[in-house]
Amino acid sequence: MAYQVLARKYRPQRFADVAGQDHVTVTLMNALTQGRIAHGYIFSGHRGIGKTTIARILAMALNCRTMIGSAERPTAEPCEVCESCVEIRAGNAVDVIEIDAATNRGIDEIRELRDAARYRPARDRYKIYILDEAHQITDAAFNALLKTLEEPPDHIVFMMATTQPEDIPQTVRSRCQHFSFHAVKLVDILAQIRGIAAQEGVDADEGALALLAEAGDGSMRDALSIMDQAIASAPVEDGRPRLDASQIRELMGTVANAVFERVLEGIHGNRSAEVMTIANDLLDAGNSPAQLARQFVRYLRNCVIAKIAGVEADGGSTELLQISADEQRRAGRSAALFTEEELTRFLQVMLRTFDELGYRQEQRFHFELGLLKLVHLQRLLPVEELLSRFPTTGGSGGAESPRPRASAPSTPVPRPAPAFASPSSPPPAPSKPAFSPFAADRNRKTFDEPTPIAPRTPAPAPPQASAPVVPQTPPVEREVMIQPELPPPPAPAVSILETDPVAEITAIEVAAEMLGAGSVPAAILEPETAPPAKTMAEPPAAGSRSAEDLQRLAIEALSAARSQGSAADALADAEWTVTGDEIRVQTELSKTMLPMVINADADRIVRTALRSSGAGQLKLVLLPGAANAAAAKKPRAAKTGSAQAKAMEHPVVQQAQRLFNAEIRNVIDLRDND
Structure with a gap:
């Protein structure tokens, strides 16, 4: 048979x-x-x-x-x-x-x-x-x-x-x-091949039988096929085939897991030369890099499971590992050298290396590179450990620790305002004020859409004092350091929150009011060499500068900026008038086009030019050309006696035109239908 x-x-x-x-x-x-x-x-x-x-x-x-x-x-x-x-x-x-x-x-x-x-x-x-x-x-x-x-x-x-x-x-x-159907467990395969070995008269140690069961990988037929092949290649002693683990590994083209245990010990000791020597010996012996990577991946997986299941090096077992008891202890010894996170990273690197070996020309180099990556991973610091080295923020009364970098705010970063200090007094210390009188007021103030408020009467100041003119720019939060001339100990620096510039309230006046001084000496406001300037209490006369001069200054400033040619042309065609404390600029631009042509940069350039001319206290008002456009769209005067002419002469129509800036477009004459 x-x-x-x-x-x-x-x-x-x-x-x-x-x-x-x-x-x-x-x-x-x-x-x-x-x-x-x-x-x-x-x-x-x-x-x-x-x-x-x-x-x-x-x-x-x-x-x-x-x-x-x-x-x-x-x-x-x-x-x-x-x-x-x-x-x-x-x-x-x-x-x-x-x-x-x-x-x-x-x-x-x-x-x-x-x-x-x-x-x-x-x-x-x-x-x-x-x-x-x-x-x-x-x-x-x-x-x-x-x-x-x-x-x-x-x-x-x-x-x-x-x-x-x-x-x-x-x-x-x-x-x-x-x-x-389920995959067959290791113990069931081991019991089956042990019984078959006894019936076939084959001498096999437990290590060899466990290796055959592991090679089956959950398949009874695969394990029996490998066992049949191992019996055929086994040496015969006293008429009985003899199976040992080394002979089965050589037959399957695998290496002992003790080699990978040595590799992980070298990785733990940060010994790259030892790891490369082991890899060189394995590759020179004829082992395939892909087969070695596959085995190492399986061994790392067993180490991860042993770490999770708590398998100790000297004992213990788990059903999560379908390997023999000796191999479970070996995996437990390797897992004890590393943390769970490190073993997971090792497994991920070797899985990627195994995938790359399938389409790389020099498989040996990539396998060695994968092993070196494992050594280098030991030199990296976890993020948690790196962050733990920074001191945490202390409580009240303690030293202030470095603050972690916060996310970028949605509003532009405010520019630091120049600090006004007395020439005779030492410069203030660059530390954050211990108390800000506006700290409680910041929660209720918003700066999305600043609304102008009525000008308030500034605090009385000596004639020689000069207050800096607040530029009409978008509102920002500034910190102004003030060193008042008070008897020692010196008062702490005060953090001033500058409000809407339209309100024409300077930070110096607010600081003086908060300190209760009522006025600030000129030495604090300006150095002795600073030229005297007009105070807000004495605004320049409206007629000191004509509208044509202001228009010319604004156009020259915009032309010098080079990128504001459209704004310069628009202001050149506009009609400038000075009325009371306002400079009214009647443009020919529509309400939609006005903020696009005369943008924030152009507005800042114009206001700076007006401030340098001494007209900084006058309010600049830009008007769209809706009225002119409506006037331009008015139809021509109709012939005398026509229905349109009579409509234009009607007092109700004229009153509507004056009140609502109305426009008459169509007039229907129904007299022919009578």
Whole structure:
């Protein structure tokens, strides 16, 4: 008889012999006992875990000629001795048809199957179709089988085995009972191959058996295939094959995990030369960089799980690691050298390295680079540790610690205002004031849309005192440091919040009012060399500068800016008049175009030029050209006696024009219709 491989020789023939699928076997046996037989089953899961095997066992149980509950068959397990069980086990039963769906996947083959399903079984109770790799069937073929699955004959049972159940249409899955198989646990595979080794007369140590079970990766068939290959290559002692771990590693092209343990020890000690030496020895021995990276990834994963599960180096185990007890202790020793975050970063770097090795020309260089990255990761400081080195903000009375950088504010950063100090007094210390009289007032003041307020009478000051003129710019928050001439100890610096410039209240006056001085000496306001300037109490006369001079100064300032040519042209065409304390500029621009042509920069340039001319106390008012435009749109005078002329002469119309700046566009003459 020809040699039969271990995976076929020791294939389970009963539900109880199937390892690791108790949730499936128990359910099927109960269904057989209760007679609740479905017309369609889908068995899905990992490769080599018993899907087709359980389908054959279920076919034997359905067509077994021995009644359930008899002496020969006390349970729902097949008797294995009747003619039907023997033929099904041998694979030559007439009424059990096993089809390779990867080959017979077209609509023609499924139509033939559907036509043959109408006939009753030749001998047994059920005609059973086992479709292996059912996900290979095309959608058109599944649609052809759909009606048969929905209303099958009483003697038909379909069993579909697949590794990709998501590729089977939902309409088919909803008409079948779906059983999802689990990967076989390490202990179940280890127990199975230990029993097979005893029956085959093979001497194997526990390390070798554990390595075979780990190589199966949850697949019983893969583990038995590797075991069959290892027995064939094992040395024979006293007529019995001898399996050891080193021989199995050499057969599979892998290295011992002790090598990766040494690599992690070198990484922990920041010894790049040692890590590179180990990698050089492994690569010179003929190991593939991709295979080494794959093994190292698996070992790092085991270290991460050992760290999470708390596996100690001297003992302990967890079901999360499907490896032997010795390997769990090894992973625990490596995990104890690093934190969970470091092991996670190591695993991420090696996963990326493994992916890159698939399409890189020099795989050795990239593998060595991945190992060097692990060494370099040990030299990085965590962000938490870096932040913990900065002192935290102290409480009241303690020293103020450095503040963390805050996010950028939505408003522009205010420019620092010049500090006014007496020449004889020392400059103020560059520290933040301990108290600001406007601190409680900041919460209720907004600067989005400043509204002008009525000018207030400034505090009386000596004639020689000169107050700086507040520029008419958008309001900003400024801090003005004032060193008053008071007897020691000197008063603390006061933080002044400058309000709307339209109010024409200077920061010096506010500071004087807060300090209760009533006035500020000239020495504090200006140095002795500063030329005297007119105070706000004595504004310049409106007629000191003509409107034409002010217009010329503004146009020259805008022309010098080069980028404000449009604004200069607009102000050149405007009509300038000085009325009381206002400079009224009647432009020809519309209300929409006025802020676009004469923008904030142009407005600042004009106000600066006017302030330098001595007219800074006059309020600049820019008027849109709506009135002129409306006047320009007025129709020409109509002929005397016409309806339009009479309408224009009517007192009500004239009053409306004066009050509302009204415009007459259309006049309908109804006299011809009378």
